[in-house]
Amino acid sequence: MTNGDELIPLDPGFGDRFARQARPACQLYVVSPPAIVVAEFADHLRAALQGGPVAAFQLRLKDVPDADVLRACAALLPICQAHDVAFLLNDRADLAKAAGADGVHLGQSDGGIKDARALLGPEAQIGRTCHDSRHLAMEAGEEGADYVAFGAFYETTTKPSHYRPAPEILTWWTTISQLPCVAIGGITPANAAPIVAAGADFVAVVNAVWQHPDGPGAGVRAFEAVLGG
């Protein structure tokens, strides 16, 4: 356990997708809706990834049997591979392994980072939810996470959250660690600028892409200007 004083080593030896180079532009990390019809969603995902630059996709299905999660991975992972987009699975390192995913996103109650690393190997990209907590972020870095995720920065209906970090936590993180930071929660092209300016390496978004009135491709494209693409 840390007492909050330790600094995360500045050694960036993390997965290539989330490893921070000099200071790249903020990138888009698209997260799925919590429920999908796989055949239809495959077309939506293809459209999203053809809409503009996406660094990573996270399949975030909730209350879905494991077999259905794996079937969805089998259908969607090749689409991400075809677009050179990392495919991460939410919550479950065991299913990420079984599916051949590029990584896993772990919440605070989704198991240990070290256990996921032992299962998925050194190349896997393992992210950790840190809410509004500097302590949780430093702990994740010490445990070998490839990125830390802060949020929710704005009101969101996708996953209501009482956490509401200020963008300054992103700036603080970039001053103490090379580890990439992800911002999530109600982020849209209209409100992303302060998040990007504060130093987010990735913005993770759900509704802004999947509920865009002109479709997911337009949803991705709409972020290009604010992300400096």
Ligand SMILES: Cc1ncc(COP(=O)(O)OP(=O)(O)O)c(N)n1
């Ligand atoms: C990139 C990213 N950040 C945060 C979360 C939230 O994860 P978690 O706290 O485990 O909550 P659920 O998503 O499992 O409801 C995430 N999935 N992705």
Ligand SMILES: Cc1ncsc1CCOP(=O)(O)O
């Ligand atoms: C998974 C998650 N964790 C914190 S907020 C959130 C959902 C973000 O969805 P949206 O981009 O639609 O607000």
Ligand SMILES: [Mg+2]
């Ligand atoms: Mg989770």
